[in-house]
Amino acid sequence: MTIAHHTRTSRQGRTTAAAAVLLAASATVAGMITAPAPAHAADQYIALALGYVNENPPVTMAGGSAISSAQDQAAQGALTNCSGNGGSHCVAEVIATNACAAAASNDYGEMTGASDPSLATAQSKAKSQLQNQQGAKVIVSGCANGSTPPPNDPPPPPAPKQGPTVSFDPVLGGLVAHITDRSGVSSQCTYATDNYSRGFALPANSKYDLRIVPAVPRFRNWTVTITCDNGTSTTATTYF
Template sequence: MTTTYQNRACWPGQTIAAILLTVAATVVGMVGAAPQAHAANQYIALALGYINENPPVTMAGGSAISGTQDQAAQGALTNCVNNGGSHCVSVVIGTNECVAAASNDYGEEVGATGASVAAASSNAKAKLQNQTGAKVVVSGCANGSTTPPPNDPPPPPPAPKLGPTVSFNNIIGGIEAHITDRSGVSSQCTYATDNYNRSFALPANAKYDLRIVPAVPRFRNWTVTITCDNGTSTTVSTYF
């Protein structure tokens, strides 16, 4: 029978050599690996200033992108002044994101951030305490995108102007019509009924008393139409 013995005396040397090789490989790997670079932050600032301070207020906007917040803010203020704004103030600064600045007819100034221009614009308008004349004045993204905010829905058409009110009362020798404007617009009007026409001026929101004398009662209903050049008219009936 043959018995084989391993030479145990060589084990420590082999183990030490293996450890040294492993350590050397680790050091080489650490030296050869370049440190991971981090992208620098980009800041975008927006500023707003007054063009007209009386309601409905008109605002000017300014924007700037920079590697520091202070430079972005200063650039936005300068751009706002160059665009005709006075008393310009910085309203928002975004870091690697999009921003929007909004205002209303009363000069309220707000700014907001978002993942897109559309989101930032929506957030900014929602922050306004009064939505009368709410609009985005300036917007943009830190990556330089200047995609405009989504178009606001068109304003509803103005309500049609109301025609004048008319009431009557009998007077000695005829009849008197009391005509009151409801349109808020001064106009030239015509009073017309069977075989009778009369023109008169009707001031805005005022009353005009039209006296029809002499007039003989016919004891029947008369159809009267008041037509004004501001686009309004009223047709009524009176018994006389």
């Protein structure tokens, strides 16, 4: 009797252990079914386009941008936005996926685009890729997550106008001053030195030969000042 009872107890223990294993396996399977892996978020694309407002140097550019979960739609939206901002012959310059992008240009109409997780880095990359840095600036930039970019680089201040150049040649009975405009703006100028002053018109980017005849050589240095009403002036010295 004692032996039989022991046998029943052993069988019951095995049955209980098997049930526990089955239960644990069922719980694992149930957990796998009810806790699916998180879905991957859809990609976001940002496209930037550039187009010409004015094609003569210094070139003026317009930009456009668009964000979409479809790459083609982002590109088309950027082109439409560029045209709406006054650009002609707009082209999609850069398309970034889940990142930031920037498109830059210069005074000669060269266009570049770059992308990076950082907006500031994307802007810096786009500008640095320009072969000529004259008038280099970011035209449009942004990020695929829709964050608002800071304002585009302000236009550089206009370069100060240069005064005219002057060179001298002696001629029979006097002196001739060869005066050439470098400002690109037509002006009325005055040539002045000791006890002598004379006005003349100086067309933009042109040369004017001012003849000072008769003039008696004094065989000394003369300081000459040429002052123009476009805000430029030049001082030179000649021996006569």
